[in-house]
Amino acid sequence: MADIKLSIKNLCKTYDKLPALNDVSFDVYDGEFLSILGPSGCGKTTLLRILIGLLHADSGQILKDGEDITNIDAAKRGMGIVFQNYALFENMSVLKNVEYALKIKKDTKDGAREKALAILERLGLLEHKDKKPGELSGGQQQRVAIARTLVLNPDIILFDEPMSALDVATRLMLRDELKKIQKEFGTTCIYITHDQEEAFALSDRIMVMDKSCLIQIDTPENIIDSPANDYVKSFVNENLRKKIDSLIKYVR
Amino acid sequence: MHSIKHKGLDLASKLIFISIFAVFILLPLITMLSHIDSAGIKAVFSSAQFVPSVVHSLLTALVATVITLIISFTLAVCISRTNIKLKGLFGIIFTLPMLIPSISHGMGLLIVLGNNGILTRLLNLNTSIYGFTGIVAGSVMYAFPVAFIMISDILKYQDYSPYEAAKILGIGPLMRFTGITLPYLRKPLISIVFAVFTMIITDYGVPLIIGGKYKTLSVLMYEEVIGRLEFKSGAVIGALLLIPAVVAFLLDLTNKDKGNMTFVIKPFEQSNKPLSKTLAYIFCFILSLAVVVPIFCFAALGFAKRYPIDLTLTIKNIEKALSMDAGTYLLNSLIISVAVALIGTAVCFLSAYLTARAKTKLSRVLHLILITAAAIPGMVLGLSYAMSFSGSAMYNTIAILIVVNIVHFVASPYMMIYNSLSKINENLEDVGKTMGIGRVRMIKDVFLAQSMPTVCEMASYFFVNSMMTISAVSFLSTTSTKPIALMINQFEANMQLECAAIVSLAILIVNIIIKAVFRLITRRK
Numbered sequence: 001m002a003d004i005k006l007s008i009k010n011l012c013k014t015y016d017k018l019p020a021l022n023d024v025s026f027d028v029y030d031g032e033f034l035s036i037l038g039p040s041g042c043g044k045t046t047l048l049r050i051l052i053g054l055l056h057a058d059s060g061q062i063l064k065d066g067e068d069i070t071n072i073d074a075a076k077r078g079m080g081i082v083f084q085n086y087a088l089f090e091n092m093s094v095l096k097n098v099e100y101a102l103k104i105k106k107d108t109k110d111g112a113r114e115k116a117l118a119i120l121e122r123l124g125l126l127e128h129k130d131k132k133p134g135e136l137s138g139g140q141q142q143r144v145a146i147a148r149t150l151v152l153n154p155d156i157i158l159f160d161e162p163m164s165a166l167d168v169a170t171r172l173m174l175r176d177e178l179k180k181i182q183k184e185f186g187t188t189c190i191y192i193t194h195d196q197e198e199a200f201a202l203s204d205r206i207m208v209m210d211k212s213c214l215i216q217i218d219t220p221e222n223i224i225d226s227p228a229n230d231y232v233k234s235f236v237n238e239n240l241r242k243k244i245d246s247l248i249k250y251v252r
Numbered sequence: 253m254h255s256i257k258h259k260g261l262d263l264a265s266k267l268i269f270i271s272i273f274a275v276f277i278l279l280p281l282i283t284m285l286s287h288i289d290s291a292g293i294k295a296v297f298s299s300a301q302f303v304p305s306v307v308h309s310l311l312t313a314l315v316a317t318v319i320t321l322i323i324s325f326t327l328a329v330c331i332s333r334t335n336i337k338l339k340g341l342f343g344i345i346f347t348l349p350m351l352i353p354s355i356s357h358g359m360g361l362l363i364v365l366g367n368n369g370i371l372t373r374l375l376n377l378n379t380s381i382y383g384f385t386g387i388v389a390g391s392v393m394y395a396f397p398v399a400f401i402m403i404s405d406i407l408k409y410q411d412y413s414p415y416e417a418a419k420i421l422g423i424g425p426l427m428r429f430t431g432i433t434l435p436y437l438r439k440p441l442i443s444i445v446f447a448v449f450t451m452i453i454t455d456y457g458v459p460l461i462i463g464g465k466y467k468t469l470s471v472l473m474y475e476e477v478i479g480r481l482e483f484k485s486g487a488v489i490g491a492l493l494l495i496p497a498v499v500a501f502l503l504d505l506t507n508k509d510k511g512n513m514t515f516v517i518k519p520f521e522q523s524n525k526p527l528s529k530t531l532a533y534i535f536c537f538i539l540s541l542a543v544v545v546p547i548f549c550f551a552a553l554g555f556a557k558r559y560p561i562d563l564t565l566t567i568k569n570i571e572k573a574l575s576m577d578a579g580t581y582l583l584n585s586l587i588i589s590v591a592v593a594l595i596g597t598a599v600c601f602l603s604a605y606l607t608a609r610a611k612t613k614l615s616r617v618l619h620l621i622l623i624t625a626a627a628i629p630g631m632v633l634g635l636s637y638a639m640s641f642s643g644s645a646m647y648n649t650i651a652i653l654i655v656v657n658i659v660h661f662v663a664s665p666y667m668m669i670y671n672s673l674s675k676i677n678e679n680l681e682d683v684g685k686t687m688g689i690g691r692v693r694m695i696k697d698v699f700l701a702q703s704m705p706t707v708c709e710m711a712s713y714f715f716v717n718s719m720m721t722i723s724a725v726s727f728l729s730t731t732s733t734k735p736i737a738l739m740i741n742q743f744e745a746n747m748q749l750e751c752a753a754i755v756s757l758a759i760l761i762v763n764i765i766i767k768a769v770f771r772l773i774t775r776r777k
């Protein structure tokens with residue numbers, strides 16, 4: 001296996017005494033695609049926000065490339081994040097959205113436009129570069145959000161249910177594309193979803209969470225073959241059934 | 253870390269804003285109320301004018317509120333439920349009354365229907381407009397556009413689906429109205445009723461000019477303070493006028509989120525029936541006349557050599573008004589209005605940023621203080637300022653007029669920008685933090701840029717209202733800081749209706765220009 005990119009050690013977080021993360025530890029390998037699965041409210045978003053530095057853990061440690069980044073500013077962690085609701089700058093054109101963060105900083109100002117255009121081209125958005133986000137479809141807007149993150153060259157991208165607001169056809173298309181981009185850029189991806197099929201299709205490894213705890217983290221095959229407990233089992237069975245259903249649909 | 257620095261800054265800014273608004277909203281009010289003593293109460297309650305004034309106030313406000321609601325409801329139905337043309341034009345006409353001081357509405361009535369009025373002479377009428385009738389009519393003119401906007405806003409959010417279902421079930425139109433529309437409208441309508449009632453009962457402009465001997469509480473308060481310098485008696489009456497305002501405020505508070513929350517499955521279709529459309533045209537036309545005729549009469553009176561004897565065009569009334577320093581006072585008003593628009597808009601934007609985008613418990617406090625300002629009638633605010641800040645450096649300067657106007661009008665624009673900022677994507681701050689975009693930049697390039705139309709609307713609201721207000725400023729202005737709208741009081745007192753007409757027109761024209769400019773700016777974006 002590749003090097004360890006991110007090492008999460010004993011993260012704990014409570015909101016007003018209610019636990020949201022309970023002693024969570026795991027490693028993420030360089031260039032891998034890790035999905036996080038789990039029911040709503042189990043702490044997935046909380047974990048992601050702590051990883052990128054938008055939220056402080058009560059205790060625990062985050063190491064990136066062996067370096068302790070637990071208390072480093074969110075902007076300096078070399079990570080990007082993509083939200084379910086796109087969170088684009090509605091008042092700016094697609095191109096502006098992508099180049100804005102580069103343009104306002106001295107050391108990235110030069111060549112910002114070219115970089116932004118190249119990313120837009122890669123994501124098939126060039127023809128929309130002068131449109132406002134409001135004029136685009138959901139799938140296109142999410143592409144812009146991904147482009148805006150990619151242009152800053154992060155080595156880790158976090159996704160918080162990025163496809164939940166999209167229709168099935170768009171999801172399938174964007175899913176394939178995401179996988180290609182990840183390979184191409186070699187970016188490590190941590191991807192929250194509650195679509196199990198999506199997790200199985202995209203991931204090198206899957207992490208299952210329940211009630212603020214990490215239950216199992218393993219390859220898709222191992223999760224199916226040896227689920228850690230009944231929860232994972234029922235969950236995977238359901239997933240298999242779904243997969244078979246969709247296969248049947250496909251065959252027909 | 254960044255976020256800790258931000259939290260400190262947020263906390264400090266919130267505390268600063270809370271202190272500022274506590275000093276300029278709550279403190280004056282408390283000061284005024286604390287000046288009420290048994291002697292003051294006795295003096296007011298035992299005066300011969302008191303009981304009649306209370307009766308007159310209640311009577312005129314009640315009747316005017318009922319008429320206002322009927323008219324504005326009918327108008328709202330005509331505009332939003334029928335497919336008539338010229339809606340844009342009607343929309344403009346029905347905003348005109350909101351661009352002139354209340355006192356001008358009273359004056360419009362005098363000019364049209366007073367003893368020497370244009371229609372009085374033309375139609376040889378001999379009914380008197382002075383007193384009860386005039387106050388009611390003037391108040392309706394002044395209040396109906398506001399009520400119309402509020403009612404239209406609710407009608408817009410009414411869902412057609414229950415109506416459609418009832419129609420299919422064969423339930424008649426009357427039953428549909430009483431069974432579906434009225435229950436739907438009930439809560440917001442109660443809120444509107446109190447808002448209109450408060451607006452009317454706390455206004456002194458209309459009754460002052462057309463009430464004659466028929467005095468209302470607001471006029472009594474005005475005379476106590478302006479005429480007799482009896483601030484303490486004024487405070488007692490002010491406290492009474494505060495009661496309906498507080499009730500209106502509390503009612504509004506309890507069903508504030510209603511309109512925005514309801515989710516329209518199916519909007520109402522606009523009626524294409526010839527009969528409904530004809531009736532709607534007739535109604536809108538008559539109401540337009542009621543709005544436009546007085547304004548034409550201002551012009552006729554202002555520009556006629558000697559109305560109604562000699563109608564030759566002249567500018568002598570302008571010269572006369574100018575000779576009485578109308579130019580200086582217009583300049584005062586422009587300075588005040590521009591300052592209120594700039595500072596008020598900035599203050600509202602920053603406060604709303606703190607309350608809508610950096611939510612904490614303190615945000616709630618700041619939010620509450622800001623909307624409390626809506627509960628203080630202008631005259632009460634003015635008197636409380638006069639009693640609280642008479643020793644301060646800003647007293648007798650234009651600064652106090654700017655501050656009092658900002659506070660007087662702060663609640664509505666604040667709510668506009670609060671709603672608009674609340675609707676902006678909740679993750680934008682996170683995007684900024686993770687991408688290393690500084691906070692000031694985010695505010696400027698993202699939040700301000702995205703809410704530009706609202707910001708323009710706020711600035712225009714502050715400007716127009718500061719230009720036409722006669723309430724909060726009346727107890728605070730001096731001969732050198734006086735805004736032009738207050739000249740109408742003075743002209744009226746001296747029976748110089750021509751000059752008063754000129755001044756009303758000047759205010760109207762400035763406000764129309766400002767409205768048009770802002771509309772052009774927001775259109776282009």
Ligand SMILES: Nc1ncnc2c1ncn2[C@@H]1O[C@H](COP(=O)(O)OP(=O)(O)O)[C@@H](O)[C@H]1O
Pocket residue numbers: 015016019020038039040041042043044045046047
């Ligand atoms: N800001 C917050 N304040 C209080 N409780 C929160 C907050 N954010 C999340 N929670 C609670 O923490 C738990 C985990 O939330 P979250 O991480 O958003 O879960 P998930 O993303 O898996 O749905 C939930 O019970 C949620 O209600």
Ligand SMILES: [Mg+2]
Pocket residue numbers: 044045046
């Ligand atoms: Mg979540």
